[in-house]
Amino acid sequence: MKGTTILCLLLFLAMLCIPFLAIGANLSGSLPDSPRVTDSGPPAELEKASFRIRDESTNEILTVGDRDFLYGAIVTEMAPSAEPEALKAQAVAAYTYYSRQRALAREQNADSDFSADPQNWKVYVSKEQMQERWGESFQEYYDKLTEVIDCIAGQTLQSDGELIDATYFAISSGKTESSEDVWGGKLDYLVPVASPGDLFASGYQTTASFSAEEFRTAIQEKAPDADFSGDPSTWVGEAACTNSGSVKQITIGGQPVDGDDVRSAFGLRSSNFTLACADSIFTFTVRGYGHGVGMSQTGAQFMAQQGSDYQEILAWYYPNTTLVSV
Template structure:
């Protein structure tokens, strides 16, 4: 009998020791099964409250020759930080966020339908001449310095307030073109790119006349001017330099559509590129041994003027008002870039 009680006591002691060890050392099976299959090895990462953002856009970073996978919010922050001053009014920044998101969705859809090898698998690049400007948060910190936290908090909140908002025309995502400063009236897509687009038509943007840098001048010596013309396959000959020039053909909004230089006709956009002009809305004169361009606005002048949006916001317009003014006949709707 004594042996029986001795065995019983030993058994109870073993149970008391083993049960606590099992409870602390093992995770219940249902808890294990509730973890995602991609759960990190360090469980503390799960408990930190951080979650990985969904990839909405793959951006090709041209200078670094690599791609970055970004959520829409991350991407829009980088676009706004690159494209416009952080002290622009709230409604102007919201308008920019919607236009930038729309443009990115449009580019992604086009890239998926007809991939460009130059993008190396990305949806779009950070090259503003072909897509949209974009900078990283680190670059934004360098750009804004001490005011980074203040600007970042405000811009992040404004982007969040228009999350997934995009411009559509007759149910389809649009090419939401924009630029810095208009010439006072925007251009049609047909005048600039040769393709008629119903929502990219001329509208008044008189606030741009007050923009710093609205009017700029660029001058070249005779030799410099001839050298630039040679890049257009134009040879300028003759004793009278003023005779090289002509009266240009202009669009409804004043942009130079075509220009006859030295007897050869080129487009205003070609002149802009060859002579490094801020826009194709210019006058050209030969005065005091120099060819001088007087240039109005900054950019291609199609779609939304960023400074025009700023002026409208300062006068009380909402972001919806601004966008519907510059993009004729368009509506603002919720749009999931990953839905298609």
């Protein structure tokens, strides 16, 4: 009896470890080579550059140095308690994304590079806001961020000599999306990759339910010609999905409705959903959180916990790119 119990326990532990072993095999065997860091300028250049950020609440233009921006941008996307290598990956992705936004804005002679909402911790926050939120933990977290930034300052991801569109999001469905499927533009560095660590996230799967009247009202704003006659169970038809599972289009009331429009109509966390109707109640089962393109922040944290460094994380989520120090 004792031997049987031990055997069952060992089998359970083996099953639990299978997903971790799988990603471990990927990271050691099929993970793309870490992007080579190419030096094209001294790190001191980072101290001279700045971003012009429009505050969405006040309409004021904030001038923020590149290094200061990194502090404020990292913590609007990841908790400072996250793994250092995940924070480094997030820092490089954010700096690349917003450096690209800056370059595009200045080509167009715009009066600001991009907008942010510091009041609501969106895109960028100040050091003073961090102090207010973190209290006694401020110095510990700020010192940790300083170590992260010292390591990656000035590094960007590039493809064919150009800054990439380094998009990121919270949680995938277990596989990221291609930019072509979500936004229509094909980029060889924004392609589907496995992100199995996301399945362990507490917010990986969510549900949302609506009455027939709530469902009809929400959809009519997106598809005013939809026909809602007959039993509610007949209102929803077939769905066309991406390779990674997000709904591209779904038939509702006889009309095709974009998956993103359904997501926004019902406030869903992603477009990767299934929809069921029972007793005139419509229930969405949603996987992941965000648009799904680029780096999964939850996946980056999982990879860091498994021993991957930031270069390996970036190579995994942004294949066919080069890490360049500017």
